[in-house]
Amino acid sequence: MNNLIITNNPxxxxxxxxxxxxxxxxxxxxxxxxxxxxxxxELISHPLAxxxxxxxxxxxxxxxxxxxxxxxxxxxxxIEESIIKFKRHMESRKxxxxxxxxxxxxxxxxxxxxxxxxxxxx
Numbered sequence: 001m002n003n004l005i006i007t008n009n010p011x012x013x014x015x016x017x018x019x020x021x022x023x024x025x026x027x028x029x030x031x032x033x034x035x036x037x038x039x040x041x042e043l044i045s046h047p048l049a050x051x052x053x054x055x056x057x058x059x060x061x062x063x064x065x066x067x068x069x070x071x072x073x074x075x076x077x078x079i080e081e082s083i084i085k086f087k088r089h090m091e092s093r094k095x096x097x098x099x100x101x102x103x104x105x106x107x108x109x110x111x112x113x114x115x116x117x118x119x120x121x122x
Contacts, residue, residue, distance in 0.1 A: 003044055003118075005111065006033045007061035011104040012111055026060040026095065030086060033062040034079045040068045043075040045114045047082040054110075055089050056096045057103040061111045 005012060005019045008029045013021045020036075022029045030047055037043060044063040049055060096103070 002066040004036075004041065004064045005061055006036065006064060007059070007107075007111075009059040009061055009104055009107045009111075011108045012059075012061050026058055027083070027086060027090070029060040029062065030079070030083050033064065034083060036064055036067075037075045037079045038071060040071055041065060041075070042068065042072040043078055044118065045111075047079055048085060049110065052089075054103075054106065055086065056093055057107060058095045058097055058100060059103050059107040061107050063111070063114055 003018065005015065006022060006029055007013060007019055008022045008024055008026060013019050020032070022032050033043075033047055041064040044065045045061075047060070047062045049057065049060075
């Protein structure tokens with residue numbers, strides 16, 4: 001296993017050997033992923049969901065690749081811009097906690113799809 005999942009989704013946290021669980025918000029999860037990218041991990045999955053509706057999910061999971069001695073500038077740019085975009089969108093709308101169970105499931109399904117796209121690294 002070369003990858004690591006950063007998540008605040010309890011449904012994803014059950015995959016304990018490859019998960020770093022963040023006991024916090026979606027924003028805190030993105031910040032933790034950013035910190036690890038600055039330490040040399042590379043982004044494997046995009047930190048933001050493809051759908052605007054999923055932007056308001058209280059759950060976020062990000063796949064990082066193995067740690068390197070060198071910081072991946074492309075990953076740094078993506079994670080930094082993602083945090084800025086997330087904060088900008090959240091200024092006008094709040095996290096949707098009414099549908100937590102649905103968001104947990106969707107986040108897990110999207111994560112599983114990303115994992116299946118890269119079977120060699122798992």
